[in-house]
Amino acid sequence: MDRVKVKGAIDKHQVLLYALSTCGWCKMTKAYLRDSDIAYEYIDVDKITPDERETIHQDIKKRGSRLAFPTIIIDDKTIITGFKKDEIKKALGL
C-alpha cells in the first residue's frame, strides 16, 4: 500500500493522513498541512484494494477510533478524526 509523501520544512513529526480523494474536509486538511509546510504522508483509502482498506480499518479500530475521514495519526500515537485544526496544531506543537 503506497503512501504518498508530501515534503515540508517541518518534519519533526511523523504525520499520516487517511483520506478520501473525493472528500471536502480531506482536501482542506491536505491544503492546511501543505500551506503550513508540514511534511506528511497520505493514503486515499477509496483508491486502494479492499484488503488494504480492511488493514487500515483494523489499524484505526485498534487505536480506539472509528473509521471516518480524514483521520490523522501523529507520531504513531495521537489519532485525530476530522479536520480539527486546533487538535492538529497541538499535537504538532505549533
Place this chain on the structure above:
Amino acid sequence: MTSLENIKRRAENNAKKHGYFLNPDPDFLQNLIVGLKENEDRYGFASCPCRLGSGNFEWDRDIICPCDYRDPDVEEFGQCFCALYVSKDVVEGKRPMQPIPERRPQEKVDRAIGKAPEKTVKSEAVSETSDTNRKLFYCKVCGYVTFREEPPHKCPICQAKQEMFGEIVLGTDIQVR
C-alpha cells in the same frame, strides 16, 4: 456521464426544495461537486464524497446524496456531514461550519468496508431499524408524508411551513394528531 453543472443544479434544486442552502465557500462547494461526480462516474450513483463507499448499491443506499443522515445533521449541527447542505444560520455566518460526528451506524460502515462489491447481494427490504428515531409526518396542506426525526423546515412539494406538519401515530387504530 453527468456533468458537474448537472450535479450542482441537482443539489441546488434539492436545497431549495427542502429549505436548505449549499456550502457558502465556493472552493469547498466545488470540491464536493467534483467528489460527487467522481462517485457517480465510478459507482454509477452519487454516494457521499466524505464517506467510503463500497460501490455496491445495497450497501451504500443510505449514503447516496442526499443521504439518510442529512436532515438530522442539519437539524442538530446546521450542516450535513460533508457540509454540502447547510442551514440559513451557517450561510449568515451565525454558526460555524465544522467537522461533525459520523451519524451513520457502525454496522453499515463495517459492512461496506473490506470486501469487494458482490453482484449477488440480495435486495433487502428498506426496513428502518432502531438506529433512528424516525417518525411519520404529513403535510396538512398537500398530504405529503415523510419519515424522519423532525418535520421538515418546509414541505418539498407545496412549500408549506414546518408548522403545517402533523405527526402520524400508528397503533392498532391509526390515529392522526
